[in-house]
Amino acid sequence: MTLSYQQAIGQLLDAGRRLDARGWVAATGGNLSYRLDDGSVAITVSGRHKGDLVADDIMRVDMNGASLDGKAPSAETLLHTGLYRARPEVNAILHSHPRASVLYSLMVPSAVVVTLTGYEFVKAFPGVRTHEAVVALPIYNNTQDMPALQRKVDSWFENNPQAPAVYLVRGHGLTVGGATVDAARYTTEAVEELMAYELERSRWAR
Numbered sequence: 001m002t003l004s005y006q007q008a009i010g011q012l013l014d015a016g017r018r019l020d021a022r023g024w025v026a027a028t029g030g031n032l033s034y035r036l037d038d039g040s041v042a043i044t045v046s047g048r049h050k051g052d053l054v055a056d057d058i059m060r061v062d063m064n065g066a067s068l069d070g071k072a073p074s075a076e077t078l079l080h081t082g083l084y085r086a087r088p089e090v091n092a093i094l095h096s097h098p099r100a101s102v103l104y105s106l107m108v109p110s111a112v113v114v115t116l117t118g119y120e121f122v123k124a125f126p127g128v129r130t131h132e133a134v135v136a137l138p139i140y141n142n143t144q145d146m147p148a149l150q151r152k153v154d155s156w157f158e159n160n161p162q163a164p165a166v167y168l169v170r171g172h173g174l175t176v177g178g179a180t181v182d183a184a185r186y187t188t189e190a191v192e193e194l195m196a197y198e199l200e201r202s203r204w205a206r
């Protein structure tokens with residue numbers, strides 16, 4: 001079921017408050033979006049605190065990230081439109097800066113892809129039915145060149161059609177797509193929990 005623009009705004013405001021309650025969108029970090037029926041995307045404007053969003057802080061962009069209503073989109077808008085193009089089943093995307101994900105991404109500087117298995121929480125990824133499944137999450141180096149980053153992300157999803165709609169940007173944050181806003185939020189919570197496990201484990205392994 002797809003949402004009207006007004007419904008999408010309501011759900012994005014709610015998601016912003018919930019992510020803020022967990023401390024995952026500190027300062028003006030993060031951005032949140034929803035794919036609308038007409039192929040445009042409802043997304044948070046640049047520079048607003050995600051815990052304090054009001055309806056006017058949501059704007060519409062086209063699939064290339066261009067503003068449709070004169071408001072200023074975030075530079076990270078391309079992280080959303082690229083994932084929507086790559087994954088037709090994704091209707092909502094949450095990009096946040098949760099602490100364990102950011103720290104873990106910095107602790108594995110040589111790895112391009114982390115694999116997760118043996119955790120009950122891997123079942124939080126769409127289509128995963130057992131803790132024995134192996135889930136691969138790519139980690140990209142951070143950059144302010146969003147089109148360049150988007151090209152790398154696009155090629156990952158093209159070459160890994162089974163991979164979940166999730167990736168990390170090193171020292172920056174986490175981007176998660178889901179069929180609904182809630183689904184994207186649940187997967188965000190699961191990934192952050194898994195990253196916290198991995199961080200803790202890496203301390204014992206020393």
Ligand SMILES: [Zn+2]
Nearest residue numbers: 030076172173
């Ligand atoms: Zn960010």
